[in-house]
Amino acid sequence: MKKLVMIGCGGIGRYHLGHLLQFDDIELAGFCDAMPERAESFVKEAGSGKAFTNFKEMYDEVKPDMVFICVPPTEHGEIEFETIKRRIPFFVEKPVALSLDLAYKIRDEVNKAGLITAVGFQCRYSNLVEPNIKFIKEKQIIFVDCIRIGGVPSVSWWRNKATSGGQIVEQTIHQFDIIRYVFDEPEMVFTLGTRGFVTDIDGYDTDDLSVTVVRFKSGALGTISTGCYAKSGDAADSKIVFSAKDARAELRILNDLKFFGYKDTSIKTSDNTESNSKSEGFVIKGDGGFTASTSGVITYKQEGDAGLLCDRAFIDAVITGDASKIRSPYEDAVKSLEFTLACNRSMETGLPVKISYK
């Protein structure tokens, strides 16, 4: 049985552990965390493996076949280089680094070693992705409107931009990544950020809200707005709208997908689909007047656990040696990092930033 170890036994580590415990064809052989009690609690929960505070000692002793790296954004570098040196396939959480230079170096070493890698962009494994891609292939998308408004996560490193990368890089990168995956690559971004609205959190030092304008390679434009000022879900509806001339798709990541003015005949409409003719939203008619859209709405609901599929895709790849089912290998995840870091650069300089993948 292949041996799996984990570095970082915090919030997202626990999420992965919940998945890994459902697989009976791998051995959970070691858990490493800078805080020993966290690693020990994972050993207890798993009912197997040994706790470590030093990942090199864990590698020496356990000789793992694969590793899940679930550490905060500032901790990348030494762990990956050592893991690559030892030729251990790795699953790593987003964002893969906070600097592009570091991400490029790790990517190049991964490629040289021909190592299997995967990154925690689990939204790519959602059942909503396939109908969304089909819609985008059939319709010419002119405008992408994305919004993600939430609150401030409780982990202390998150509230400081120097240690998290800020909300775009740490969190809304899921939205940036899914837009790349289902639609198109970005060419240029211009981002404005604002502060001063979140006033009640100790040590808080990041943007409360940012709005990014994106030009995609196809010529389409997008806006991606993200904020962490909200105290309630009533503040805003977080979703991504892909708008064509006569139809639109509205994706609520890991939740649901609605089509307006579009019927997908090839994908089965089962219990998972709701159809109705209620008015939702408005369209502008040729004369410029607002008219309620009466087109049908098809709703696909999230089914199953995309995170489970994401983890399983990596494990299957390590077991079989076939990495073709991994939807987010390291090299691709670097592009999502580049997209989001370009927004930070634009915020800092007050200028548009061109994205040129190296």
Ligand SMILES: NC(=O)c1ccc[n+]([C@@H]2O[C@H](COP(=O)([O-])OP(=O)(O)OC[C@H]3O[C@@H](n4cnc5c(N)ncnc54)[C@H](O)[C@@H]3O)[C@@H](O)[C@H]2O)c1
């Ligand atoms: N894919 C997702 O949806 C998702 C969701 C949440 C978090 N994340 C990502 O996962 C990463 C971790 O986030 P989290 O919420 O689990 O943070 P966390 O602070 O809850 O957990 C991180 C753990 O890593 C440990 N750690 C730190 N440095 C270490 C080192 N050098 N060696 C060993 N252990 C070390 C810490 O002690 C802590 O227990 C972040 O990059 C975050 O963006 C991804």
